[in-house]
Amino acid sequence: MGQNGKISSDGNLEQSIKEGNIDNQTLSMKNLIERIDLLAKNENPYAVSKEIEEIKSIFYIKLKAEKEEQINTKELGEQQQDKDKALHPEEIKFKYAFNNYRKIKSEFRKKKEQEEKKNLQIKRKIITDINTLAKEEESIKTTFEKFRALQEKWKNTGHVPINESNHLWQSYHHHVELFYDFIKLNNDLRDLDFKRNLEEKTAIYEKAIKLLKETSINKAHNQLQELHEHWKNVGPVEREQRKTIWEKFQETSRKINKKRNDYFIKKKKEDSKKLERKNGICKKIDNLTLKKRTSHNEWREATSQCHSLESEWKSIGKLNKQNNKIAWSILRESLTIFYETKNAFYKQKKENNNQIIETKLAICKRAEKMQDSTNWQQSTKEFIKLQEEWKNSEFSSGNKSNEIWERFRSACDIFFNAKKTHYKKLKKEDEEIYKEKRKVLKEIKEFVISSDSKEDITKLNELSKKWRKIGRNNRDKDNLRNTFFTLLNTKFEELGLSDKELAAEQYKNKINLLQGDSEAINSEQRIIRKKIDNLKKEITQYENNISFFSNGKATQILIQETQQKIDNSNTEIDELKQKIQLLNKI
Numbered sequence: 168m169g170q171n172g173k174i175s176s177d178g179n180l181e182q183s184i185k186e187g188n189i190d191n192q193t194l195s196m197k198n199l200i201e202r203i204d205l206l207a208k209n210e211n212p213y214a215v216s217k218e219i220e221e222i223k224s225i226f227y228i229k230l231k232a233e234k235e236e237q238i239n240t241k242e243l244g245e246q247q248q249d250k251d252k253a254l255h256p257e258e259i260k261f262k263y264a265f266n267n268y269r270k271i272k273s274e275f276r277k278k279k280e281q282e283e284k285k286n287l288q289i290k291r292k293i294i295t296d297i298n299t300l301a302k303e304e305e306s307i308k309t310t311f312e313k314f315r316a317l318q319e320k321w322k323n324t325g326h327v328p329i330n331e332s333n334h335l336w337q338s339y340h341h342h343v344e345l346f347y348d349f350i351k352l353n354n355d356l357r358d359l360d361f362k363r364n365l366e367e368k369t370a371i372y373e374k375a376i377k378l379l380k381e382t383s384i385n386k387a388h389n390q391l392q393e394l395h396e397h398w399k400n401v402g403p404v405e406r407e408q409r410k411t412i413w414e415k416f417q418e419t420s421r422k423i424n425k426k427r428n429d430y431f432i433k434k435k436k437e438d439s440k441k442l443e444r445k446n447g448i449c450k451k452i453d454n455l456t457l458k459k460r461t462s463h464n465e466w467r468e469a470t471s472q473c474h475s476l477e478s479e480w481k482s483i484g485k486l487n488k489q490n491n492k493i494a495w496s497i498l499r500e501s502l503t504i505f506y507e508t509k510n511a512f513y514k515q516k517k518e519n520n521n522q523i524i525e526t527k528l529a530i531c532k533r534a535e536k537m538q539d540s541t542n543w544q545q546s547t548k549e550f551i552k553l554q555e556e557w558k559n560s561e562f563s564s565g566n567k568s569n570e571i572w573e574r575f576r577s578a579c580d581i582f583f584n585a586k587k588t589h590y591k592k593l594k595k596e597d598e599e600i601y602k603e604k605r606k607v608l609k610e611i612k613e614f615v616i617s618s619d620s621k622e623d624i625t626k627l628n629e630l631s632k633k634w635r636k637i638g639r640n641n642r643d644k645d646n647l648r649n650t651f652f653t654l655l656n657t658k659f660e661e662l663g664l665s666d667k668e669l670a671a672e673q674y675k676n677k678i679n680l681l682q683g684d685s686e687a688i689n690s691e692q693r694i695i696r697k698k699i700d701n702l703k704k705e706i707t708q709y710e711n712n713i714s715f716f717s718n719g720k721a722t723q724i725l726i727q728e729t730q731q732k733i734d735n736s737n738t739e740i741d742e743l744k745q746k747i748q749l750l751n752k753i
Contacts, residue, residue, distance in 0.1 A: 191222050192481045196233075196257045199226045203264040212272040217488070219268055224495060226261055228502075235506045280328070287327040290335055293317050297342045301349040311360070314346060322400045336399055343402055358405070365404040368412050371397055375419040384430045391423050438486040445494045448480045449501040456508045463516075463564075466509055473505055523563040527571050530557050534578035543586050550582055603637045604647055611654045620662045624672065627658055631676050639684065652677065678749050692750050695743050702736045702743075709733045 194202060199222050206215040206222075234255070254262075296317055300310050327335055371394050378394075381387040404412060455469050455476075480498060485491055534553050540546040557575060611630055617623055634651060659672050681687045709729045 191218070191225055194225075196226055196229050196261070199229075200257070200260050200264050203261070203268055207264070207268040207271050212268065212275045216272065219265070223265060228495075228499065230255055230258055232502075235510070283326055283328045286325045287331055287335070289324050290321060290327060290339065293321050293324070294335075294339050294342050297339075297346055301346055315360075318343075318400075318402065322397075340399075347403065360402060361405045361408075364402045365408055365412065367401045368398060368404060368416070371401070372412065372416045372419065375416060375423065378423055379419070379426070384427050387423055388427050391420060395420070434487065438490045441483050441486055442490050442494055444483055445480050445486075446497060448476050449497050452476050452498075452501040452505055456505050460512065466512060469505075470509065473502070477502065519561075520563045520565065520568070523561045524565075524568055524571065526560055527557065527563065527568070527575070530560070531571050531575040531578065534575050534582075538578040538581040539585075540582065541585075541589070543589065546582060547586065550579060554579065600638055601647070604634065604651070607634050607637065608647070608651060608654065611651065611658065614658055616658065616661045620664065623662055624659075627655060628676075631655060674746060674749075678746075681750070688750055692747060695747055695750075699740050699743050702740050706733050706736050709736075 191199065191202065203219060203222055206219055209215045297314065300314055300317075303310060321339065326332070375391065375394055378387045378390055381390070398416065403409065452473055455473055458469075460466050460469060477498070486494055530553055534550065537546050537549060553575075607630060611627075614627070614630070655676050659676070664672065677691075681691060709732055713726055713729055
């Protein structure tokens with residue numbers, strides 16, 4: 168398997184595998200599934216079993232990372248939690264491909280076991296047949312030809328069950344030696360076979376020599392095992408040559424094995440350093456979890472750093488099986504803690520966000536309840552208060568929060584737009600009233616007193632009614648009314664009425680002007696009642712003073728004056744009460 172992790176330029180995964188350009192760590196989940204499908208086509212499923220287990224581990228790490236990323240992006244939404252209960256579409260495809268490989272592997276194992284059992288019976292039969300040759304009464308040449316055929320058949324017969332292999336070979340070797348002992352009288356035939364066996368074992372030794380230059384350690388090791396298996400199946404050589412050829416082959420085997428051992432020692436040291444680097448990266452991931460983060464942006468930055476560290480971890484490369492398993496276990500634990508902490512933050516954030524939304528929804532509902540209010544002054548104060556509450560509430564994100572904000576803003580706009588329209592209309596009406604009242608003021612100024620006071624009073628009262636009919640205005644209200652009242656009283660004074668008549672007409676005009684102004688009427692009533700209370704106090708005081716006067720001519724005059732004051736105060740009280748009655752009627 169290549170280390171650059173590239174897929175061929177035409178995007179063909181199968182072609183990339185043939186070129187040795189695949190690093191499983193770099194493949195997508197889809198490509199990992201395709202990779203399993205291709206490996207399942209291998210003639211020997213057991214030869215790819217380790218890689219398929221590695222692919223399985225990589226696939227589920229990538230699947231978990233994708234699920235966690237989806238959860239974080241949607242902030243643990245309810246829909247995502249429902250989806251988590253169902254299998255991911257790619258996981259369904261992966262399970263199908265993986266189970267298909269297991270089925271092929273199981274069928275291969277059954278077929279292999281059947282073949283090994285069959286081979287065991289064949290080799291046992293070969294041993295029996297070799298043993299039988301020593302008892303036959305045929306020519307040595309014929310017997311030896313049969314023996315050679317049985318040897319060839321032994322070599323061409325495949326593997327037997329591993330628990331029978333060693334015992335079976337020892338039995339075979341023993342019977343071969345017995346056979347040679349049987350034919351030892353025929354030296355020419357024996358020497359010929361010794362020579363042929365020496366040539367074959369020399370060829371095996373020469374192949375072993377070539378393996379010293381093989382760059383692939385595993386390939387050299389596997390082929391050496393095959394050469395040793397082949398060596399076992401070759402018959403004996405001349406006794407003088409036997410030790411020499413074996414020691415040469417054995418020495419070459421030691422060199423190959425030493426090269427392999429040296430490679431694995433070096434690899435172990437490299438793996439130890441790699442493991443240390445990988446564990447150092449995991450500690451950095453752990454440190455990401457230790458720092459407290461309180462915002463989405465902070466966690467997004469931390470996640471980016473975590474992804475970078477994870478990529479750096481993977482770029483270091485694979486380790487031996489044991490260390491690789493340890494390293495992956497530590498990485499998974501670090502990633503699990505990181506993402507669990509991250510998910511806990513978003514879960515708490517969601518709960519806080521829901522509380523904020525509830526608070527803002529309550530504010531929104533209060534605003535919507537008042538949006539059609541025409542109590543402009545009081546409602547304006549309430550709306551300003553609600554806006555302040557909204558401003559002081561915590562920020563919340565998401566579509567629901569935006570929806571509530573739009574509702575709240577709409578309620579505020581409805582009220583304040585209606586208020587603006589209302590006061591705009593009032594202003595326009597006020598300007599019309601102001602113009603009309605200015606006309607009435609002009610009429611009063613230009614009014615000329617005639618000799619008929621009764622007629623003049625009627626006309627002046629008509630002007631007063633006309634003033635009232637125009638209605639109240641806000642623009643320069645008090646100034647206009649005071650000007651009108653002053654002008655009207657002036658015209659009544661010009662009529663030459665008695666003080667009492669003048670006072671009566673003027674108060675009637677004052678009452679007429681107060682009509683429709685409840686605040687002014689109430690104020691006037693309070694003033695009159697206060698005057699009545701003061702007069703009553705004065706009467707009480709006068710009556711107390713009289714009780715202290717003696718009965719003499721000197722005090723008679725004082726008593727009469729004080730009594731007169733009491734009578735005048737009572738008269739004034741009656742007049743004031745009449746005014747209150749008039750005010751109550753309007």
